[in-house]
Amino acid sequence: MENILQEIGIDNYIYLSTLLFCVGAFGVLFRRNAIVMFMSIEIMLNAVNLLLVAFSTYHQDAAGQIFVFFSMAVAAAEVAVGLAILVAVYRNVKGIDIDNLKNLKG
Amino acid sequence: MNVSLILVILLFGALATWYSGDKWASKVALAFSTVAFGVTAFLTYRFFTVDNPTVTLSFSKMWIANPRVVLFFKADGLSLAMALLTTALTPIIILTSFANLFPRKASFYGLILFMAFAMAGTFLSEDGFLYYIFWELSLIPIYFIALMWGGGDAEERKKAVVKFFIYTFAGSLFMLLAFIYIYQRTGSFLAFNLYNARLNETEEMLIFLAFFLAYAIKIPIIPFHTWQANVYQKAPAAGTMLLSGIMLKMALFSIIKWQLPIAPHFAEKYKYIFIALCVAGVIYGSILALKQTNLKKLLAYSSLAHVGLVAAGAYTMTLDGFRGAVLQMLAHGFVVVGLFFAAEIIERRFATQEIADMGGIRLKTPVFSSMFMILVLASVALPSTFNFVGEFELLYSLAQANIWMAVVGGLTIILGAFYMLRMFQQVMLGDGTRAFADVTVIEGVAFVLIIAVLLFFGVYPKPLVELVTPTLNELLTYIKQLR
Amino acid sequence: MEILIAIAGLGIICLIAEIFNARKAIVPISIVGLIAVLVYTVGRCLKGGKEFISGLAMDGKGYFNMLVSDKYSLAFSSLFILLAIFLIALSPDFHKNHKPKLSDFVATKLFLLTGAIAMVAFGNLSMFFLGIEVLSISLYVLAASEPKNLKSNEAGMKYFLMGAFASGLILFGIALIYGATGSFDTAVIQTKALSPDLPKWFSIGFVLLSIGLLFKIAAVPFHFWAPDVYEGSPALTTATMSTLAKVAAIAAFFKLAYALNPVLSGRFITIINVVAIASMLIGNLVALKQTNVKRMLAFSGISHAGYMLLIFQLHGLTAAQSNLFFYAVAYSIAGIAAFAVVLSVCGNKGDEQIFNFNGLGKTNPVLALVLTCALLSMAGIPVFAGFFAKFNLFSQVLSKGMNSPSAQGIITALILVIAAVVSSIISVGYYFKLIIAMYSKEPNEDSQPLVVPFAYKAVAIVSFVLIIAIGLWPDLASSLIRRTVLVENMIKNKII
Amino acid sequence: MILTLFYILSAITLATAFLTIFSKNPIHSAIYLVLCFFSIAGHYLMFNAQFLAIVHVIVYSGAIMILMLFTIMLMNLNKEDEKNKTLLSRIAAAGAFGLVALVLIATFIKSHAVIARYDVSGKDYQSIKVLGQVLLNDYMVPFEFASILLLVSMIGAVLLSKKEHING
C-alpha cells in the first residue's frame, strides 16, 4: 500500500496542525467565555493529535497512535475537571465570563 | 585542648543561656563567656609554651566532601589575638548590660554569646568556606539584637537595621563569589591553598575588589559607611559594642588574613588608592564627628575615623602596618566598648543621646567622669595608652609608605582631640543641677577592666607583639613571595 | 515501578477507607505507608542505581523502559515522598471543616505524588506526559477545592486555563519530537538525537516542550499564573504547588533536557540564561511590594525557579544533578517549614496578610524561629541548607565559565552569578519584612491566642531540623544522588 | 485526488475551528467544534486509522462535547449575551495569533526536511489488533497510569461538586 504521505507530504500536515494549534490558541486569547476557551483548548489538543497520527504514519509506527489515546484520556480528564471548576465558578458568580475573574492581581 | 574548645563553650553557652530563662540568663552568659576567655587566655599561654603550637592547638577535621571543606580552626598569633579580643570583650559587654531591664533576657544574652561564637569562629577559621559561614552567621544575631532591643523610633530603627543587614549581606555575597572563584582553581578552601591560587591580573583585580566591597562595607570605609552611624545609634548598647568592638574588626582582620595574601599583586600595584581612600575616611569621619549632636553618632563617626586608619595601615602591607593594625584593632575594640558604655550610662540616667541635653555630669560623678576621661584620652591615643601603641605603628607605616598619608592620617590626632574633648566638655563639664548617680559596682568593674587593659598594654604591649609578629611575618612572606 | 504501585495503592486504600468509615485511619496509614516507601526508596538510592543518562535504557527493561530507576529519579522520588508526607500530615487539621472530603484530599495528594514521581522517573515520554497531567490535574482540583470561595474558584480557573494551554504546548512538543525520532523512548531518542540527519522538528519540539515546563516551574515570562493561583488557592495547596510541583517540574525539565539531547545548543542555553536572570530579578523585585505572604512566597518561588535554571550552566552532569537536587531539597523543605508556620498562623483567618504575623516572636517563639530559619535559608544565609544550595549553584556556574575556552564563557558566568547575587540581595528585603513583623511589632490586639495543632508544629519542627541538619552536613542530602564519602563509609560498615 | 481531499478536509477543519471561536452562541460553537472533530476524524480515516477515528469521534464528539453541551445547557448559556473583549485586546489577540502562527510556520518552513520518499514498512501498524498489542504490552505501564489520571479527574470532579455535609 502506498504511504498516503507520499501524496500529501508530511509538511502539509505539520502546517495544518500548527495552524490549527494556533487557531486554538487564538480562541483562548480571543474569547472571554470560559466554555469556548475550553473548546479552543480542545482544538489545540486535537491539532496535536492530528500531528501525532500523521507522524505515526510517517514512521509507520503504532506508538504515535497509542499516544493519541493517552492524549484523549488527558483531554477527557481535563475537561471533566475543568467543567467541574467552571460549575463551581458559575455557582459563585452566576456567570462564566473569564474577565470577571480579576480579583487576584498585583 | 585546642582552639575549637572556645567555640564549643561559646555555642554551648548560647544554648544554655537561652534555656536558662530570663532570670538567670545574664549570669549564665557571664559565666560562660568568662570561661571562654579563660580558655582563650590559657591557650594563648600554651601557645607560647608548647612546641609547635600551631599544630598542637589547632583543630582540623573533614567536614564536607563536596565542596571540599575542612573544619580547620587554626591557632596562630593573629587568630588567637583576635579570639582574645572577642572573648575578653564579651564578658565585659555582658557586664555592661546587667543593669538594662530588657524583656526576654534569655534570648538577648543567648544571641550575644552566639554572636561571640560566630565572631570567634570567623577569626579562628583557616578554611575560607568556614570563615565565610561564620562571617555571615555573625550577622544574624546582631540583626536581631539591634532590631528587637534597640531604641528610638521603631520604624526608623527597622529601616536602619535592614539597611545595615542588606548592605553587609550584599558585600559579603560578592566575597562569596570571590571565594567560589578561587576554589574552582584550587579545589580547596584552605587559606594556604587560596594564597597559592595563581590568579592572573584581571582575576586578581576582580577578586580583590569583591573582597574589598565586603570589607569596605563592614569596616566601614567611605563611601560605604552610611549604615553605620544610624545602626550604632539605634542598636542597644550591647549591640553597638559588639558591632564596633568586635564585628568590624572581622573585616580588618580579613584584609590581613585573606584579601592581601590572596590578591597581592593587585594590592601592591594599587595600594595607594586604597590607602588614600582609607585616609580620606579618617578625615571625613573626624570632620563629621565634629558636627554630630548625638553622642552615639559622634562615637560612630569617630570609630569610622579610627578604623579608617587601621585599614590604611593594613593596606600598606608592611609589618608595621599589619602589626599596628592588629594592635589598634585590639585597642580600639576596648576603647570603643568603653565609650559606648559611657554613652549608655548617660542614656540610662538622662534618657537622652543628645549632647545638648547633657552637661554638668562631672560635678556629680567623680568616678564616672574620671573613667570617661581616661577613655576619651585613650581614644585620642594619648601615649602610654594602648591606642597610642597601635596608632603610632600605623602612622609610622603610613609614613614609610608615603609621608603625606601619614600627615593627613595624623590629622586624626588633632581632629580627634578636637571632637572628643569638645564632646567631653559638653557632656560632662559645665554646671548642672540634674541628679546623676555615679557608677554602680558592676558598671565600675566593667570600666576598670577596660581601662586596665588599655593602660597595661599601653605600657607593656610586648606580649601581644610577640604573639602576633611571627604570624604577621608569615603572612607577609606569603605576600612577598607571591609577588 | 513498585514505588508507584505502592503509592497508588495507598491512594486507593484511602478511598476505600472512607467507604468503610475508617476516616481516622486515613492519614496515619498514608503516612506510615509513605514512610515505608521512603525508606525503601532511600535504601535503593543509597545502594546503587546507575547514574542518570547512562542508566536511562538499562534498568527498566521489564516495563519496556517506561520507568527508570537511576539515582536521579530515585533521589528526587524520595524528596517528593518526603514532601508528600509533610503535606499529608498537614491535611487533617487544615481540612478539619471539610472532614468528609479528607479522603479525597489525601488520595489526590497521593496520586499527585505518583504523577510527580512519574515525571522524574520516566523512561518514555508518555509516562512523562501522563505524570505531568496527573500532577497538573490534581493541582487544578486542589486549587479549586474550596468551591464556595471565589478566590479559590478564580485560582482554579486561572490555573486550569493556563495549565491546559501549557499542556497543549507540551503535547505539541512531544509530537514533534516523536515526529523527528519516531519514538517516545528516551533511550532511543537520545541516540537518534545525536545522528546528523535529525530533522529540525526535534529542536522545535524540544523548545516547545521546554516552554511548557518553564510554565510549570513559573519562570518569567510564563510566571503570571503563579502569584494569582498561589494567593487564591487554599494554603495547603499553595504549599504543594510551591514545593512539590515546582521541584518536580524543574527536575523533570532538567532530566528531559539532558535525556533527550545531551548537548544543548548554545542558543537554547542563552535563552535559559535570560529567562533565569529575568525570573530571579522580576520575582524578587515584585515580591518586595507584596503584603500577602502566599503571594510573596509565590514571587519568591519565581525567583527560585530562576536560580534553579542556572543549573543549565553545566560543567559535568553528575555535579549538576547533585546541585539541582540539593537546591530542590533546600528550597522545598524551607518552603514546607514556612508554610507550616503560615498555616498555623493564618489557618483560621482566611487571609495571609503580613500583619497577621505581627508579634509572633513573642506569642509563639518556636514557630517564629522556624519561619525565620526557613526564610533565612531561602535567602541563602549560612549555615542553613539554602546557603549550600546557592553556593553549589554559583560554584557550578563559575566553574563552567572558568573552564570554557572563550572569554565569553566567563563573562556569561559572571553576569549570571552577579545577577543571582543582586537578586539575593533584593530578596533579603522582603524576607526580612516578615521577620521584622514577627519580632519587632506588637501582636495585634484583636488576635486570639494561637492554638497550633500538633501536626503543624511537628511538621514545622521536623522540617526546621532538616534545614539545619542539611546545612550542617550537606553530604547528607548529596548522598542520595551521588556516591559520597558518607555512602562509601556506610557501605563499608555494612549499614546498608 | 488525495491531496484535494486533504485540502478540502483541512479547509473544513480550519473553517469550523474559526467558526467555533467566532460564534457568539456557545451552542453554535459546540456544534462547529463537533464538525471540526468530524473533519479531523476524516483525516484519521485518510491515514487509514479507522480505529482511532472511531475512538476519536466517540470520545470527543460523543463524550467531551456532550459534556460541554450539557454544561452549557445546565448553566443556561445558550444566549448570545457574551460581551466582546475590548477592541484592544481583540486586536492584540489577533496580532498574537498572527505572530505565533507566522513564527511557527516560518520555523517549520525554514526547517523543511527534504523527504524524497516516505517509508512503507508494509507491516500492519494501526489495526486494532496491533494497537491492542502495543498498548497492552509496551505501553502497559502508561495505560495503567492513565487509569490513575482518570481516577484523579473523577475524584476531582466529585470533590469540586460534592455538597458538603458538615458533620458527615
Added chain:
Amino acid sequence: METNLALLLLFAPFAGFLINVFFGKKIGKNASGYLGTAAVAVSFVVTLFFFLQVSSTKKAISVELFEWLNLQNFTVGFNFLLDQLSLLWLMFVTGIGTLIHLYSISYMHDDENMHKFFAYLNLFVFFMLTLVMGSNLLIMFIGWEGVGLCSYLLIGFWYKNQDYNDAAKKAFIMNRIGDLGFLIGIFILAHIFHTLEYTNIRTAVENAWTIDRTWLTIAMLCLFIGACGKSAQIPLYTWLPDAMAGPTPVSALIHAATMVTAGIFMVTRLNFLFNLTPDVLEVMAIVGAITSLIAASIGLVQNDIKKVLAYSTVSQLGLMFLALGCGAYEIAVFHVITHAFFKACLFLGSGSVIHALHGEQDMRNMGGLRKVMKITFATFLISTLAISGLPPFSGFFSKDEILMTAFHHNTVLYVIGSLASIMTAFYMFRLLYLTFYKDFRGTEEQKHHLHESPGLITFPLIVLAILALVGGAISLPGASWLNEYLAPVIAKPAVHHHLGPTEYMLMGIAVVGALVGIGIAYAKYMNKGEVPPQDSEIKGVAGLLYNKYYVDEVYTAIIVKPIYAIGSFFKNVTEAAISGLVFGFGKAAVFLGKQGGAVQNGSVGFYLLIFVLGICAIVGSIFLIK
C-alpha cells in the same frame, strides 16, 4: 641602685598622684597637699643626689627598663637618660615644683577639689620628669603629651565654667597640632636613623653617616613645629594666654617655668641634629624673634594681671628660641632657668595678689597693694627687675647673652629682640605700678579684706625672688659654669664672645633700653597716674593690640569655621547623597517591583497573551534570528 633611685625619682610624684586620686578625699585637704609636696620633694632630693654625682663624675646615667614598642626597623624601650641636660632640667622642675606645691597648699585651700588639684600637679610633675628623663624621642613624647594632658586638666580645673573648659581644650588641641609635627618628625628620624635613642642618633651623626639633608631638614622642621606648639610660638601661641584660666600655681609651674620650656629642652636635646640643618635654625630664630616682639606688643596693653604675665612668657620664650636659632643652646637654657625663677615668682606673686583680692585679676581694679602686701611686693619687684633685664638681676645676664648672640648672628633679629626687651620692661613696670602703687581701685569690700598672704605663700616667693636675684651667677659672662657643665651634651658650643667693647656697648644699650621702658611706664602710670580705659574705649593701635591682633578671630575664620563648614557640607550634602544613593537602590527596587506588580493585572487573557508572545520570542530567537 641607680635604677631604683631613678625610678624613685620618676615615680614618687606618680605615687603621690595615685594616692591623691584614690584616697585624696579621705585623708583630708592638708594631708593631700603635703603629700603631694612631699612626693615632689622626694624627687627633688633624688635629683639633687644625681646632679651632684653627675656634676662630679661627668658621666651620664642611663637606665633601661623594658622594650616598649617594636617596629620593623627599630625598637623603643622604656629607657631613661640622666645626663647633664636632663638633670639640670630636673633640678628646676622638681625644685620649683616643690615650691609651687607648697604654695598651692595654702592657695588652693578653699577649693573643694584640692586633692584632685594635687593629684593633677603630681601627675604633671611625673610626666614632666618622663619628658626630661626619657632617653629617646618617644619616651619624651609620652611626657610631651602627658604634660599637655595635665595642662588641659589643670586649665580646666574649674570645669563648671565653660570658658575655662574652652581654654583648656584650646590648649590641648593647639598642642596636638604641634604634637603631630613632633610625631612626623619622629617618623622621619626613625626612618633615617633606625633608632630614636639620643645617644645612638648622636653617634650616627658623629660617625658622619650620609644623611639625607632634605629629609632631615623636614624632620627638624616638624620637630620645631612640635616645639612651637608646646612652647607657644607663632603661630601656635594663642593658647598660652588663654591658659591663664587655670589656678595661678598652675600658670606658674606649667605655663611659665616648666612645661612651656619643653620645646627648648627638645631642641637642646637634639642640638646635634639641629646643627646639621641651619635652615631650620634660621627659621627658629626668626620665629622666636617675631614671637617675642608680637607677644610683647600685646602685653603692652593687657589689663588682666595674668594675661600680661602670659604674654611676657610667650615673649621670653620667643627670645629663647631666638637664642636656639642662633645656635646658642646653652644661652637659651640659661634663660630658661632664670626665666623659670623670676616668672614663677611673678606668677606666684600675682597669685598672692589675686588671692588677697579674692579672685580679682583686672589691674584696673587694683593699686596700692604695696602697703598691705609687703613681701609680695618686694619679691615681685625683684622679679620684675630681673625680667626687665637690669643688672645684677639674673634676667640681665641671660637676656643680654641672647641679644649679644643675636647681634652677632643677625642685626635685624637683634633689633627685634631689643625692642621686645624694651617693651617687656615697660609693661612689667606698668603692671607693677598699676598693681602696687597709687591707691586701691577695687570695691570697698575687697579693700576691707586686703591682707598679706600666709607664710606658705610668701615662703616660695622669697625663695624664688632670691633665685631670681642671684640666678645669673650660674653663667656669668666670661666665666660660665653652665656652659662648662653642659659641654658634654652640646655638640657645638656657642661662640663665646669675649667681653670686648661691642659687648659692653650692647649691655649698655640693653640696660638703657630697659630703663627707657621703665621710664615711660613711670611717666605714664606714676606721674600721670593713668589707669587703662575700659574695654570698649580701647581703640586704634591699642585696640588692635588689646585684641591680640585679632589672631584668635583670624584662626577661627580661616581654620575652625571652614572645618565646620566642611563638616556641614559633609553632613548635609555628602552624607545625604551617599545615603540617598544607597536608599535609592532600595527605592528603585521597590519602584520596579510596583511596576512589575502593575503588569500582574489579574486578567487571564493578558497572561496568555504574554505567554504566546513569550513563545514567539523564544522560538523566534532560537530558530529565526541568525
